Amino acid sequence: MATITANITLNTDITNYSVSESMTMRKLGSTSGLDNATGIALKKFTSTSAVTIVEQDEVTASKASKVYMRNSGSSKEDFFYVSIHVNSAAATGTETIGKLYGGDWMLIPYEGAINLTVAPSTASDMTLEYGLFYE
Amino acid sequence: MAITTATIDITSTDLGISLNASTNLSKTGTSTGLEIMDAGYGEVTVAHSAKALLEASAVSGDRNTSNYFYLSNKATDETYYLIVKLHDTIVGRLSAGDWMFMPWNQSDDVAEVNITATNGTCAYEYAVFKSAYTLVDSTPA
Numbered sequence: 001m002a003t004i005t006a007n008i009t010l011n012t013d014i015t016n017y018s019v020s021e022s023m024t025m026r027k028l029g030s031t032s033g034l035d036n037a038t039g040i041a042l043k044k045f046t047s048t049s050a051v052t053i054v055e056q057d058e059v060t061a062s063k064a065s066k067v068y069m070r071n072s073g074s075s076k077e078d079f080f081y082v083s084i085h086v087n088s089a090a091a092t093g094t095e096t097i098g099k100l101y102g103g104d105w106m107l108i109p110y111e112g113a114i115n116l117t118v119a120p121s122t123a124s125d126m127t128l129e130y131g132l133f134y135e
Numbered sequence: 136m137a138i139t140t141a142t143i144d145i146t147s148t149d150l151g152i153s154l155n156a157s158t159n160l161s162k163t164g165t166s167t168g169l170e171i172m173d174a175g176y177g178e179v180t181v182a183h184s185a186k187a188l189l190e191a192s193a194v195s196g197d198r199n200t201s202n203y204f205y206l207s208n209k210a211t212d213e214t215y216y217l218i219v220k221l222h223d224t225i226v227g228r229l230s231a232g233d234w235m236f237m238p239w240n241q242s243d244d245v246a247e248v249n250i251t252a253t254n255g256t257c258a259y260e261y262a263v264f265k266s267a268y269t270l271v272d273s274t275p276a
Binding site for chain 1: 139147149151166169171242
């Protein structure tokens with residue numbers, strides 16, 4: 001059994017709200033840790049075409065998988081669309097999660113029922129950092 | 136201009152993973168910090184079925200913007216988890232003690248964030264940071 005720990009800190013001066021949380025990634029309904037990770041990968045993009053980053057069949061569906069992504073650029077104008085997408089080339093079957101601007105990151109649980117895709121907002125060089133953690 | 140910073144680190148000695156990242160959350164397409172947020176605590180029971188934790192804006196100008204969403208499942212029984220959906224699409228299952236952080240596009244007025252408790256009541260904490268929010272019309276008397 002592996003131990004994978006993820007910590008988040010949120011601080012804002014909009015109000016005095018702050019969060020500092022730690023979690024150990026575990027199998028669904030269990031105290032046992034997730035055993036598998038793809039490692040942290042980097043992918044360079046040079047077009048705006050959508051690309052599948054995580055295929056649904058990489059994990060068992062309806063478990064406690066997690067996906068990390070980060071736009072490693074610094075532009076606050078350029079972004080990656082991140083979507084739950086049936087097919088990276090399809091125009092339908094999509095639920096857009098959101099936009100990752102330069103430096104932005106996300107860590108979400110992943111159902112593993114539909115692919116996760118990204119599409120850069122520009123054909124200029126952009127790089128995505130990502131990793132998959134799964135049972 | 137407000138400053139909101141989100142920092143993550145992920146480590147696993149077993150798997151040889153160590154990363155750290157930090158970002159300042161900005162308004163859509165700019166480096167100007169977000170100035171709108173909402174946060175709170177609550178609990179959702181199994182009997183509640185799916186509940187909309189965050190409604191997408193009914194105003195088109197508020198949508199397809201830069202927004203960020205944080206959710207933590209405060210349940211302590213490891214068998215209790217939250218199913219998190221964007222409208223009717225499952226994003227994933229958030230186990231007791233787990234948290235998530237993601238951008239939230241609000242692609243349309245039904246791109247709400249839903250949560251469903253499974254196996255037992257889940258207390259939760261959430262926060263949302265937004266680029267824009269248009270007040271809705273008051274309800275006539």
